[in-house]
Each structure stands twice: as structure tokens, then as C-alpha cells.
Amino acid sequence: MNRLLQDLRIVEISAFVAAPLGGMTMAQMGADVIRIDPIGGGIDYARWPVTRDGASLYWAGLNKAKRSLALALDKPEGREIARAVITAPGAAGGILLTNLPPPRGLDFAALKKARDDLIMLRLVGNRDGSAAVDYTVNAASGFPLVTGQAGAPVNHVLPAWDIAAGLYLATGLLAAERHRSRTGQGQEVVAALSDMMLATLGNLGYIGDVQVNGTARPAIGNDLYGSFGRDFATADGRRVIIIALTRRQWRAIGDATGLRDRLAMIGPMMDVDLDTEAGRYEARDAIGAVLARWCASHTSSEISQAFTDSGVLWGHFQDFLQLVRSDPRCSEANPLFALVDQPGIGRYLMPGLPMDFSAEPRGPTRPAPRLGEHTDAVLAEVLGLSSAEIGRLHDERIVGGPGGR
Amino acid sequence: MNRLLQDLRIVEISAFVAAPLGGMTMAQMGADVIRIDPIGGGIDYARWPVTRDGASLYWAGLNKAKRSLALALDKPEGREIARAVITAPGAAGGILLTNLPPPRGLDFAALKKARDDLIMLRLVGNRDGSAAVDYTVNAASGFPLVTGQAGAPVNHVLPAWDIAAGLYLATGLLAAERHRSRTGQGQEVVAALSDMMLATLGNLGYIGDVQVNGTARPAIGNDLYGSFGRDFATADGRRVIIIALTRRQWRAIGDATGLRDRLAMIGPMMDVDLDTEAGRYEARDAIGAVLARWCASHTSSEISQAFTDSGVLWGHFQDFLQLVRSDPRCSEANPLFALVDQPGIGRYLMPGLPMDFSAEPRGPTRPAPRLGEHTDAVLAEVLGLSSAEIGRLHDERIVGGPGGR
Numbered sequence: 028m029n030r031l032l033q034d035l036r037i038v039e040i041s042a043f044v045a046a047p048l049g050g051m052t053m054a055q056m057g058a059d060v061i062r063i064d065p066i067g068g069g070i071d072y073a074r075w076p077v078t079r080d081g082a083s084l085y086w087a088g089l090n091k092a093k094r095s096l097a098l099a100l101d102k103p104e105g106r107e108i109a110r111a112v113i114t115a116p117g118a119a120g121g122i123l124l125t126n127l128p129p130p131r132g133l134d135f136a137a138l139k140k141a142r143d144d145l146i147m148l149r150l151v152g153n154r155d156g157s158a159a160v161d162y163t164v165n166a167a168s169g170f171p172l173v174t175g176q177a178g179a180p181v182n183h184v185l186p187a188w189d190i191a192a193g194l195y196l197a198t199g200l201l202a203a204e205r206h207r208s209r210t211g212q213g214q215e216v217v218a219a220l221s222d223m224m225l226a227t228l229g230n231l232g233y234i235g236d237v238q239v240n241g242t243a244r245p246a247i248g249n250d251l252y253g254s255f256g257r258d259f260a261t262a263d264g265r266r267v268i269i270i271a272l273t274r275r276q277w278r279a280i281g282d283a284t285g286l287r288d289r290l291a292m293i294g295p296m297m298d299v300d301l302d303t304e305a306g307r308y309e310a311r312d313a314i315g316a317v318l319a320r321w322c323a324s325h326t327s328s329e330i331s332q333a334f335t336d337s338g339v340l341w342g343h344f345q346d347f348l349q350l351v352r353s354d355p356r357c358s359e360a361n362p363l364f365a366l367v368d369q370p371g372i373g374r375y376l377m378p379g380l381p382m383d384f385s386a387e388p389r390g391p392t393r394p395a396p397r398l399g400e401h402t403d404a405v406l407a408e409v410l411g412l413s414s415a416e417i418g419r420l421h422d423e424r425i426v427g428g429p430g431g432r
Numbered sequence: 433m434n435r436l437l438q439d440l441r442i443v444e445i446s447a448f449v450a451a452p453l454g455g456m457t458m459a460q461m462g463a464d465v466i467r468i469d470p471i472g473g474g475i476d477y478a479r480w481p482v483t484r485d486g487a488s489l490y491w492a493g494l495n496k497a498k499r500s501l502a503l504a505l506d507k508p509e510g511r512e513i514a515r516a517v518i519t520a521p522g523a524a525g526g527i528l529l530t531n532l533p534p535p536r537g538l539d540f541a542a543l544k545k546a547r548d549d550l551i552m553l554r555l556v557g558n559r560d561g562s563a564a565v566d567y568t569v570n571a572a573s574g575f576p577l578v579t580g581q582a583g584a585p586v587n588h589v590l591p592a593w594d595i596a597a598g599l600y601l602a603t604g605l606l607a608a609e610r611h612r613s614r615t616g617q618g619q620e621v622v623a624a625l626s627d628m629m630l631a632t633l634g635n636l637g638y639i640g641d642v643q644v645n646g647t648a649r650p651a652i653g654n655d656l657y658g659s660f661g662r663d664f665a666t667a668d669g670r671r672v673i674i675i676a677l678t679r680r681q682w683r684a685i686g687d688a689t690g691l692r693d694r695l696a697m698i699g700p701m702m703d704v705d706l707d708t709e710a711g712r713y714e715a716r717d718a719i720g721a722v723l724a725r726w727c728a729s730h731t732s733s734e735i736s737q738a739f740t741d742s743g744v745l746w747g748h749f750q751d752f753l754q755l756v757r758s759d760p761r762c763s764e765a766n767p768l769f770a771l772v773d774q775p776g777i778g779r780y781l782m783p784g785l786p787m788d789f790s791a792e793p794r795g796p797t798r799p800a801p802r803l804g805e806h807t808d809a810v811l812a813e814v815l816g817l818s819s820a821e822i823g824r825l826h827d828e829r830i831v832g833g834p835g836g837r
Contacts, residue, residue, distance in 0.1 A: 031607045048635065052600075056607050070678050073709065075658025076641040076649060084637030084644065091635075154766065162661055163747030166673045167759065171654075172751045174579070174589050180663060180671055180749045181580045182654040185573075187592035190632060194599030195457075199787045201606035202436045202461050206791065214791035221761055222768045222786040227595060229769075229783035230453065230496075232489030234756050236481040238780040239489065243752035244481060249576075249587040253480025256567055258585060266585055268571045273475050304478065342568030344585045346577045347648035351639050354572065356626055361559065363627045364634075375643040378634035381627040382604045386611065386619035 029380070029387035033057035035204065036120040036409075038113045039093070040133070042071040044161070044186050045150050045220070046126035047089040048193030053200065054092035055380035057387075061405055062090060063109055066097045066427030068398050069127075082371045090395040091377065096406075097399030097427035100130045104425045108410070109133060114142035115409045121213065122204065124196060126150035135215040144213035146203045148196050154219040161186040164224045169233070169243070177246035192223045255307035257315050258344065259322035267330055269318060270340040274302045279338030284321050290314065351376075365392040370400075397429040434785070434792035438462035440609070441525040441814075443518045444498070445538070447476040449566070449591050450555050450625070451531035452494040453598030458529075458605065459497035460785035462792075466810055467495060468514055471502045471832030473803050474532075487776045495800040496782065501811075502804030502832035505535045509830045513815070514538060519547035520814045526618065527609065529601060531555040540620040549618035551608045553601050559624040566591040569629045574638070574648070582651035597628045660712035662720050663749065664727035672735055674723060675745040679707045684743035689726050695719065756781075770797040775805075802834040 035058035039050040047062070054060040064072070074085045096112065099105035110132060113123045121142045126149070129135075135147045152159030165171060165188060171180035199216045207213055228234055237243055249258045249268070255277065256270040271277035281287030290301070293313045299306035307314065322330065327343065334341050351357050357376070359366060367377040379392045406412040406426065420426040440463035444455040452467070459465035469477070479490040501517065504510035515537060518528045526547045531554070534540075540552045557564030570576060570593060576585035604621045612618055633639055642648055654663045654673070660682065661675040676682035686692030695706070698718045704711035712719065727735065732748065739746050756762050762781070764771060772782040784797045811817040811831065825831040 031611050044636075051635070052603060075709070075713070076637045076645070077658075077710075078640075078644055084640035086637075088635040088637045088640065153761065154768075158745055159747070160675065160677070160745060162656060162673055162675050163745060166663070166671075166747045166749045167755060167761075168590075169750060169752035169755045170588075170590050171749060175586045180654065181586060182663070182673075183575075183588050183590065183592070184579050184649075184657075185575050185588065185592055185632070186636075187588070187590055187595070190592070190596050191599060194596060194603060195787060197603040198457060198599060198606060199789070201603060201610065203789065203791075205606065205610060206436050206789075210791075212791050214789055216787055216789050218787040222766070222783075225762055225766070225768060226783035226786040227590070228752075228755070228762075229781065230456070230493040231449075231591075232481040232491075232493045233752050234762065234783075235483075235489035235493065235774075235777065235780045237753055237756035239483055239778055240481070243756075244589075249585065251567060252589075253482070258571070258587070266571075268567055268587075270565065270567050272565070304480070305482075308480070340563055340565060340568060342564070342571045344571045344576060345574060347574035347633075347638050348642055350572060350574045350633070351642040351648075356558065356572075357630055357633075357639065361627070361630070363559075363630060369640075372640065373644055375640045376634065378627075378631035378639075381631040382600060382621055382623040384604070384608065384611075384619055384621050386608075386615075386617050 029384055029390055030057035031384060031387050034119040035059065035122065036061070036117060037122045037124055037200070038063060040109070040123065040125040040127055040130070042069045042127055043074070044089060044189035045192040046124050046196060048190060049148075049196035049200065050093060050124050051089060051091055052194065052197040052380065060093040061096050061112065061401070062093045063096045063098055063100070063112070064398060065100050066399070066424065072398065078372055084372065087369050087372055087395040092393040093396060094401035094405060095396035095398050096402050099425050102425060106130050106132050108406070108420075108426065110138060110141060112405060112409050114138055114145060119204070121145050122200065123147045124200060139213070142213075144207055144211055146200070146207060146213045146216070148200055148203070148216040149218070150192055150196060151217065151219050153221045159219075159221050161189045161220070164188050164221050167221065168224045168228060173244055173246040175246065176248050188220055188224050191227065192218065192220050195223060250311055253308050254304040255311055255314055257311065257318070259319050261322050261327045261330060262324055263326040265327040266344040267322060267327070268342050268344065271307060272304065272340065275338060276340045277301065277307060280318070283333050283337035283339045284318070286317055286321060289317055293317070362389060367392050367394050369394040370397045399427040400429045402426050402428050434789055434795055435462035436789060436792050439524040440464065440527065441466070441522060442527045442529055442605070443468060445514070445528065445530040445532055445535070447474045447532055448479070449494060449594035450597040451529050451601060453595060454553075454601035454605065455498060455529050456494060456496055457599065457602040457785065465498040466501050466517065466806070467498045468501045468503055468505070468517070469803060470505050471804070471829065477803065483777055489777065492774050492777055492800040497798040498801060499806035499810060500801035500803050501807050504830050507830060511535050511537050513811070513825075513831065515543065515546060517810060517814050519543055519550060524609075526550045527605065528552045529605060544618070547618075549612055549616055551605070551612060551618045551621070553605055553608070553621045554623070555597055555601060556622065556624050558626045564624075564626050566594045566625070569593050569626050572626065573629045573633060578649055578651040580651065581653050593625055593629050596632065597623065597625050600628060655716055658713050659709040660716055660719055662716065662723070664724050666727050666732045666735060667729055668731040670732040671749040672727060672732070673747050673749065676712060677709065677745065680743060681745045682706065682712060685723070688738050688742035688744050689723070691722055691726060694722055698722070767794060772797050772799050774799040775802045804832040805834045807831050807833050
């Protein structure tokens with residue numbers, strides 16, 4: 028994390044991926060991000076993957092560098108504390124990020140009464156308020172039906188809509204805070220997860236394709252739509268992907284494999300110009316046939332040797348185990364990563380923010396909090412409560428500390 | 433688009449998805465985003481999907497609301513104009529967003545000489561400078577090998593890493609500009625596409641899973657990992673996805689289908705607690721068997737009737753044609769969308785920014801520019817060139833206007 032946003036205080040009432048990722052991105056740039064959870068944890072507190080003891084690696088991953096405040100949100104006094112923390116004074120406070128239905132008294136109108144310049148970012152499922160999550164939004168998106176070979180839908184495993192939503196929220200938060208710092212005006216920013224999907228579909232040209240052309244992109248397995256890209260088996264049983272988006276990349280394939288003359292035969296044979304993307308797409312099966320034989324007769328390391336520094340755009344497929352255990356990018360050799368002790372889990376490789384800011388050096392990577400770890404600190408610092416008052420709140424189970432204290 | 437960022441001027445030298453999406457997100461919040469392209473268009477100018485005339489719906493989708501400046505970047509005078517536009521004075525100018533190798537003289541050090549507080553955001557493939565694109569990064573991510581059924585890798589179709597990268601860049605841009613507005617200091621922000629993937633893998637807990645547990649998430653088709661979620665065929669040949677992340681959602685399935693008692697038999701039968709996510713995951717095949725028969729004996733509209741307002745988290749699978757032609761969310765009934773005339777293509781449904789800001793009403797959706805449409809305007813406004821000077825630059829083919837003028 029760096030300290031770019033170190034004056035900002037953001038409260039998060041969240042679960043799962045989107046809002047937690049948005050908040051974590053702010054925390055990784057130095058903002059004080061206070062995640063409020065029910066005592067005992069929210070609905071994502073045990074989400075998989077988990078350790079053998081049931082500690083969530085997922086929760087730890089999405090809440091790094093935040094502070095944790097555990098409150099009895101089912102009790103009026105718990106909600107009152109949440110309201111006070113969200114709306115506490117300070118030029119760079121008064122920001123709430125949420126992807127959960129607001130607990131009573133914590134909607135925008137109510138919070139704005141306590142702090143007029145409040146900024147509240149709220150992710151909903153559908154714009155009409157009906158529920159939608161990454162899985163259902165993805166089913167509606169059309170993508171599962173063009174993933175893999177035609178036939179049954181294939182869901183993505185990466186929660187891509189949630190990730191986009193989290194990063195849109197981070198962008199929206201900074202835009203709204205910029206506006207407030209110039210005008211003094213807060214606002215509510217509302218975004219629907221299904222709109223993130225619909226906007227992306229339009230941005231990539233798929234809506235225009237249907238409305239202007241009356242057609243839609245078909246399922247073409249792992250082939251690259253509108254250009255050349257395909258996966259191939261190697262002599263030693265691995266798989267590689269080879270891509271040619273540009274003419275330079277296309278020519279590099281011929282040079283690096285020694286197949287230039289054979290590949291050149293495909294142009295006249297298929298009556299296409301292989302220097303164009305459309306020509307390579309049209310001739311993809313012929314190109315694939317030539318390259319498949321070459322790959323099948325070379326080992327993965329021979330292919331690597333032939334392609335390195337050749338200008339060929341390519342890569343190995345690898346599984347999670349191979350990636351984590353043998354890809355040097357996934358190690359402490361990459362400044363993105365540090366070995367960090369995560370309370371309740373142990374020491375493992377954690378990423379920081381995937382951006383390097385030259386004016387703000389990358390500081391230490393901070394783990395996720397234990398649930399309720401910062402309850403006392405937040406109550407004292409932000410609300411100015413005394414130890415006696417904090418003790419009473421614990422005794423009455425209005426707040427929770429680490430270890431269910 | 434709204435006017436939240438209307439004082440910002442951002443220059444983009446870009447191609448494909450990531451930097452164009454980042455820049456477009458800024459433009460959709462009112463920033464003046466000037467995309468510089470070579471005369472005749474960059475390497476993404478004909479990217480699919482395209483119209484029958486070859487106009488790129490993809491390019492139009494990713495460059496909405498920007499201005500287009502066409503320059504001979506292969507000539508010193510063309511690069512000099514780019515440098516001058518990027519580093520032109522003004523408190524909220526001096527921001528360059530790029531995902532291409534910098535043309536000579538347009539690297540950070542050179543630009544900083546012309547404007548000391550320059551902010552430059554630069555997306556690279558790998559951190560070491562080697563090439564990587566969404567397709568190769570995805571191959572390395574491990575996700576293709578757990579998508580669909582185990583066996584051959586299945587690539588995603590949504591360029592999810594590029595989309596994440598574009599939105600990280602948007603966030604980084606606003607953070608760097610916030611820092612500059614407080615300190616006067618510019619900076620270079622460098623991000624690697626492969627780091628976006630690695631960070632996401634860590635954020636979701638997959639790196640910890642390998643390092644702490646020594647295991648990795650397997651390929652489980654469309655099942656939801658660690659909870660219950662599966663797709664089912666309906667009596668009329670459609671498919672639906674049904675999810676139960678929370679206990680409430682789980683119980684709603686039993687109530688809405690009338691299968692509560694039968695589903696309750698699964699707990700003792702499989703010796704699991706179905707009120708937990710882990711229990712439902714363990715028993716997913718038994719749950720799936722009961723639900724599959726129910727779905728197969730109900731039509732899609734019967735299922736819709738049973739599930740609407742029932743608390744069940746579910747959705748239909750639909751293809752791009754169904755989505756665009758019959759999903760009301762993908763229509764002018766959704767304020768996200770407007771019918772817009774795109775020069776060279778025609779009138780079709782275009783999304784704006786997928787966020788609503790209460791303090792800044794959603795303004796009209798602006799189409800993408802024609803290539804070079806704003807060349808003259810940018811040269812006059814930003815650089816103060818006279819018509820005579822602009823005429824000479826056209827005559828000498830240093831700059832290009834719309835229609836190759």
C-alpha cells in the first residue's frame with residue numbers, strides 16, 4: 028500500500044467481492060477504510076476457499092489493509108454507532124460504500140441529516156432493486172452461451188462482473204470526493220451490477236452487432252474472434268496459446284517456427300489477405316492445422332526457446348498450482364507481492380495494489396484485520412468514546428472485539 | 433455522461449480495451465479526453481465486431497464521448513504536436529493515459545521536461561516489459577483449466593483482465609490527480625496487465641489456497657464453488673441458474689418450488705447441515721437431482737412465476753440476441769441507454785456510464801468521434817494554432833482530419 032489517499036476515511040458495509048474490492052483498493056492507496064460487520068461476521072465471512080480450520084482465504088484476500096468494526100446491527104444502538112462513525116466530522120470523512128441493503132436508519136436520506144455532505148456509493152443488483160449477483164448477471168449476459176463450444180452454457184469462474192463493479196465504485200468514489208472537495212456537495216452514487224454487464228456488452232460492440240448487423244458473435248471455442256488466436260497441444264502434453272492481432276505478430280510466427288513459406292501458401296489457397304485480421308480469422312482452421320502439427324512435434328521448452336524474444340505473442344496454459352509454485356511473476360521476486368502473516372491463517376504470498384506510483388513508494392502489504400480488531404480504536408478515535416463507555420458497549424453486546432470479546 | 437470531471441483534460445494514446453475503457457470512463461464523467469491515433473487509425477481501428485462496411489462497433493463502443501486527434505506519429509513534427517498537446521498548460525491538463533509503447537520523445541522523462549507536473553499512466557503487458565495481452569494473461573491465470581468440465585482449457589470470451597485494467601487505470605488516474613492537486617507533484621503510474629491478474633487471484637484467495645492448504649479449486653462445471661449454484665434445463669428447452677448463498681435464499685427455494693420437505697431429507701441423508709454453505713456444496717448433487725426434475729417439468733414462464741418475489745436467487749440464461757431483443761434492461765426503458773447516431777454506423781442503443789450520481793444528472797450519451805474529427809479544434813484550442821498553420825499541417829500530412837482529409 029502507499030499513502031496517496033491517507034487523509035480519506037471510508038466506511039464500508041459490504042459482503043462478497045464488489046464493494047470489498049472497491050474499499051480495499053482505496054485502503055491499498057492509504058485511505059482509512061473501516062469495514063463494519065455484524066458481531067460474528069457477515070454473510071461472506073466463511074466464503075470459500077477456506078483453510079482446514081474454516082478461516083476464509085477469500086475474506087482475508089478482499090479485506091486487506093482495512094480496519095474492522097464489529098457492531099450489533101440488529102440493535103438500534105449498534106446502528107446508531109454505525110451512523111455516528113459514517114457521519115463523523117472531518118473534511119475527508121463522511122463516505123459510505125455499500126453493496127448490502129441499508130440497515131434501518133442507514134439509508135442516504137437518514138445519513139444526510141447527520142452529515143449534509145455525505146457521499147454514499149451503493150451497488151444494487153438490478154436497477155429496480157431486485158436481487159442479482161455475478162452468477163445471475165452472467166447468465167443473462169450472453170457470454171456463457173459463447174464460451175467453449177456451442178451447446179450448453181459455460182459459466183465463468185472469475186467473478187468478472189463483481190470485479191468490474193468494485194473498480195467502477197472505486198472510480199466513482201474518487202470522482203464524487205473530488206466534486207465534494209471543490210463544491211462542498213455530497214451525493215448518492217447508485218450503480219446496478221446488471222448495468223455494469225450491460226454497459227460492458229455495449230462497450231465491446233455486441234449490442235451494436237445485434238442491432239446494426241442482426242447477428243451475434245458465435246461460440247468458437249478458444250479461437251479469437253475476428254483475428255487469429257488458438258490453443259495447441261505440445262509434444263510433452265502441455266498447451267500453449269498463440270495469437271496474431273497485428274501484422275508484425277503474424278509475421279513473427281512464420282519466422283520463429285520456420286513455417287513462413289508454408290503459412291504464406293494459405294493466403295492464395297483460401298483467397299484471403301493474411302496481413303489483415305479478417306483474413307487470418309477466415310483462414311484460422313488452415314493456419315491452425317499448420318501450427319498444430321508444429322506444436323505437437325515440439326516440447327513446451329522448445330517452443331519457449333523458439334518464441335522468446337521473437338515477437339510472437341503466446342503463452343503457456345498453467346493451472347493454479349503451476350502458477351503459484353513455478354511462475355516467477357507469482358513470487359516475492361515481483362514487487363507486487365509480499366509474504367504476510369494473516370492472523371488466524373498463517374504466512375503466505377499477498378498481492379498489494381497492482382499499480383506503481385512513482386511519487387508514492389509501495390509500502391508494506393497489510394493483512395486483513397481480525398473481525399472486530401479495531402472496534403475499540405475506532406470508537407475511541409472517531410467517536411471519542413471513553414474506555415468505560417466502550418466497556419459498557421462490549422458488556423451489552425452492542426459491539427464486538429476480536430475473538431468474540 | 434455527466435460533468436463531474438469537466439475541468440480535466442486527458443490525452444490517450446491507446447488501443448484495444450484497457451486504456452480506451454479507462455479514458456472513456458473519464459470522458460463519461462465529463463473530462464475532455466483526446467485520443468491520439470495515427471492518420472488512418474491505430475491497430476484496433478478495424479477490430480471485430482464490425483459492420484458490413486467494415487466499421488468497427490468495438491472501436492465505437494470503447495471511444496464514446498472522446499475527441500479524436502489524428503497525427504503522423506511516425507514523423508518528428510507529428511510527435512512534437514502530440515508532446516505539445518499532452519504537456520499544454522492548464523491546472524487540470526498534463527495527463528497521459530497509454531497502453532502502447534511510447535513513441536520516441538513521448539516517454540515520461542521527455543514529457544516531464546516539458547511539463548514538470550505531468551501525470552502519465554502506462555499499462556504494460558508484463559512488469560519486465562515483455563508482451564502480454566488478455567488472452568495470454570488468461571492462459572497463465574489458471575482460470576481456463578477450471579472453467580467448464582475438467583480437461584481442455586476453456587478461455588473466457590469477456591476480456592475480463594483488460595476491463596479490470598481499464599478501471600484500475602481510471603482509479604489510479606483520479607488518485608494521482610488528487611495527489612497533484614494537493615501537492616503540485618505529478619508522477620508516472622505503471623501497471624502490468626499480468627499483475628492485475630495476479631492481484632485478483634490473490635484477492636480471491638486462490639494463492640492462499642495453494643500455499644496454505646496445498647490444494648487448488650477444481651473444475652466443477654457450472655457449479656458454484658463452496659455453496660449451492662447450478663444450471664438446469666426447463667421443460668421448454670431453456671436453461672436457468674439457481675443459487676443459494678445465504679440461508680434465506682436456500683429456504684426460499686424450498687418454499688417457492690414446494691420441495692421443502694424433500695430437500696430437507698437431504699441433510700440427514702448426506703449427513704450435512706444444509707443451512708451452511710459448505711453443507712449445501714457437499715450435498716450439491718443431491719440438491720441438484722431434486723431441483724433438476726422440478727425444473728424439467730416446469731416451463732420457463734412457470735419457473736419465472738414461481739420465483740418472482742419469492743426470495744429465490746435465480747436467472748435465465750439468454751444469448752446476445754435474446755438479451756438485446758427482449759430483456760427490458762437492455763432498452764431505452766433503462767436510463768443507462770440511449771439511441772445514438774454513430775457516424776459511419778447508424779443509430780443503435782448505446783450505454784452511458786453505469787453509475788448514477790445524484791449531484792450530476794446523467795446527460796446525453798455521446799457517440800465515438802470519427803477518426804480525426806477534432807484534429808483542427810484541438811490544434812486551435814489547445815495549441816492556439818492559426819487556420820493557416822493547421823492548413824499547412826494537413827497539406828504536409830502531419831495531421832489528419834475526418835475522411836482522410
